[in-house]
Amino acid sequence: MKLPIYLDNHATTPLDPRVLDAMMPYFTEHFGNAASRNHAFGWAAEEAVEKSRKQIASLIGANSKEIIFTSGATESNNLAIKGVAQMYAEKGNHIITAATEHKAVLDTCKHLEKEGIRITYLPVMGDGRVDLDMLREAITDKTILVSIMYANNEMGVIQPVAEIGKICKEKGVLFHCDAVQAVGKIPVNVITDGIDIMSITAHKLYGPKGVGALYVRRRNPRVQLTAQMDGGGHERGMRSGTLNVAGIVGLGAACEIAEKEMAQEIARASALRDRLRAKLEAGLEETYINGSLEHRLPHNLNMSFAYVEGESLLMGINDIAVSSGSACTSATLEPSYVLKALGLGDDLAHTSIRFGIGRFNTEEEIDYTADKMIQVVNKLRELSPLWEMFKDGVDLSKVQWTAH
Amino acid sequence: MAYSDKVVDHYNNPRNVGSMDKADPNVGTGMVGAPECGDVMKLQIKVNPATHIIEDAKFKTFGCGSAIASSSLATEWLKGKAVDEALEIKNTDIVNELALPPVKIHCSVLAEDAIKAAISDYKAKAITETAVTA
Numbered sequence: 361m362k363l364p365i366y367l368d369n370h371a372t373t374p375l376d377p378r379v380l381d382a383m384m385p386y387f388t389e390h391f392g393n394a395a396s397r398n399h400a401f402g403w404a405a406e407e408a409v410e411k412s413r414k415q416i417a418s419l420i421g422a423n424s425k426e427i428i429f430t431s432g433a434t435e436s437n438n439l440a441i442k443g444v445a446q447m448y449a450e451k452g453n454h455i456i457t458a459a460t461e462h463k464a465v466l467d468t469c470k471h472l473e474k475e476g477i478r479i480t481y482l483p484v485m486g487d488g489r490v491d492l493d494m495l496r497e498a499i500t501d502k503t504i505l506v507s508i509m510y511a512n513n514e515m516g517v518i519q520p521v522a523e524i525g526k527i528c529k530e531k532g533v534l535f536h537c538d539a540v541q542a543v544g545k546i547p548v549n550v551i552t553d554g555i556d557i558m559s560i561t562a563h564k565l566y567g568p569k570g571v572g573a574l575y576v577r578r579r580n581p582r583v584q585l586t587a588q589m590d591g592g593g594h595e596r597g598m599r600s601g602t603l604n605v606a607g608i609v610g611l612g613a614a615c616e617i618a619e620k621e622m623a624q625e626i627a628r629a630s631a632l633r634d635r636l637r638a639k640l641e642a643g644l645e646e647t648y649i650n651g652s653l654e655h656r657l658p659h660n661l662n663m664s665f666a667y668v669e670g671e672s673l674l675m676g677i678n679d680i681a682v683s684s685g686s687a688c689t690s691a692t693l694e695p696s697y698v699l700k701a702l703g704l705g706d707d708l709a710h711t712s713i714r715f716g717i718g719r720f721n722t723e724e725e726i727d728y729t730a731d732k733m734i735q736v737v738n739k740l741r742e743l744s745p746l747w748e749m750f751k752d753g754v755d756l757s758k759v760q761w762t763a764h
Numbered sequence: 765m766a767y768s769d770k771v772v773d774h775y776n777n778p779r780n781v782g783s784m785d786k787a788d789p790n791v792g793t794g795m796v797g798a799p800e801c802g803d804v805m806k807l808q809i810k811v812n813p814a815t816h817i818i819e820d821a822k823f824k825t826f827g828c829g830s831a832i833a834s835s836s837l838a839t840e841w842l843k844g845k846a847v848d849e850a851l852e853i854k855n856t857d858i859v860n861e862l863a864l865p866p867v868k869i870h871c872s873v874l875a876e877d878a879i880k881a882a883i884s885d886y887k888a889k890a891i892t893e894t895a896v897t898a
Contacts, residue, residue: 669802671828675767675775686802686828695802706800743781743832745806745824746799761798762877 369718412612436559443585487652488517515651516660525554544618567614571607639730676736774833792886803827
């Protein structure tokens, strides 16, 4: 077993060597511009891009003409939300999203708010899912878009996407879904899920960084987006800029592998996840799972280890790469807004660890991680005044703290 | 974030971890911070009433590595100091000793607060004690 162990697969995934093999020729011999229509170099590049479009479309139940290439999920989310807001401005000025969305969605919405768009941020229930009745009630005749993610990047909770799609269809509102954590991991189908616009990124499914896609429905309804960059009118006029051919080939290859191997991967990842969870729960008391266990990505475990602060825990397990919802590990010095949205106290958010299991993790790595976690949590609890108080039967919620 | 060697050393080998009897009149206890802020420090000193020298110091901290290191270092510095001398310890001394980055300065502030809280607890007890014996 090689150290350090990578268990942060929601942040990014390693490139699958098979994906790299597919990409390599497009850096060197097939370097052509896919928009060069009049020579063999351009044709080779274009052919590769079209193959990738088909591979992506096949994975998500779309038509290849409905795939627009971008630089990644942040761009896809920006293009989807701003593109709809501008294109459908005459129809309405209201967008609905959820409190637990990724910053690329939330900050895009905040930006639009400054331009006069009204945004509703739906709260989530204790299990991390949106309340469908609340969504239905939030839709008005001014609503043009609902943007809800497929699966959450922190706690792996899967939203009732097909139900959301159905509601949007009933109400005649477009449905954008940020599906970066779900595509290639669990079955996603834009037809049965009723999704009109969907964001995808390659580096979350064992493809390269810097390339993503946006699914844009072409019929029933035909979705139009206002381009966010001016230029050569590539990608049906929605996204100008010379295509990143090698990256696009990588995204396509990654989608093809994911489609072929999904069933085994789900079984494998969830077995490793359940093993990790069982070991941690057997070895430690006062652990809490954050978010729904039932509606959860198979490779995600988000757990709070009460009375132990997350960053100090990461420091103790420094040969294992995971992340924490603790304020100390974030740039803003605020604990995870996603975990707070669940109604968890800040104290549990500070003690949370996210494990993201990937294609290349082994049982041995999971066992090592569980043992190390148990050892470090126990050590830090010996150091924790809160643990001592808890063991003495003090109700911590009744203590007068000197907040600073 | 990269931690300084001293922070790592205190984190791996925290000095003076533990608790003393809060009810002991010679023990001063300071507890600062809040769980929802992500750090709570408990710092205790045991003072020789005749000499006013801090003979022992213990801590327990819920917080990041820098918070643990700050309080561990504080207990090292407190031992052997006279009570009034201990009040001179400034958070900036801790920042310098541990090479804390700007985002971790609040850990040192918390440690200074914990020292002050422990001393004032001891002093308050000492006054009551004198009143009782007198």
